[in-house]
Amino acid sequence: AQTVTQSQPEMSVQEAETVTLSCTYDTSESDYYLFWYKQPPSRQMILVIRQEAYKQQNATENRFSVNFQKAAKSFSLKISDSQLGDAAMYFCALGPYNQGGKLIFGQGTELSVKP
């Protein structure tokens, strides 16, 4: 079975500070994508960052970066210089190559940003 686990239901960060959200996953597949999605109160799912499992280099998108540890099956998201607009539910997701458009999501981490 393929699973994604986010062990932090809630996190809080001070504006302009850095926060790291944790994610672990389990799959027997060798080729897969990993994602972090953001879901603000509007409920629209927004892609934050994507990592292909065969790439050793950690993905970075502006203030967002990941720490991908393939052997440990760990995929954490670091948000630097946190902004009020970063407050949202964050979901980690696994997408095996051979399963088309199927994503397996974690339970989510609710991030609040304090001014």
Added chain:
Amino acid sequence: KAGVTQTPRYLIKTRGQQVTLSCSPISGHRSVSWYQQTPGQGLQFLFEYFSETQRNKGNFPGRFSGRQFSNSRSEMNVSTLELGDSALYLCASSPASTVETQYFGPGTRLLVL
């Protein structure tokens, strides 16, 4: 390009009724995936359609079905609604049958009374 659209945005039904939700993908996208989001179960994959064929199916009862039309628009149908079907239903479109470039719609919120 216009994004993924879902209609209706909100829906109230009673137990035993059936419901049809619609998803229009981004122009040129041929794959549509459907997800159910509930507070208890989180986000769960329902099924994916690509070029009018169901490619993948999640672990949902047969009351949940879908289809895709030649213009890539997709519908999902839930028959004999149960209270537990109350959820946010999200669809996502992609150019191909892959999660690499999957874009989500705003969702349809279904309430079953």
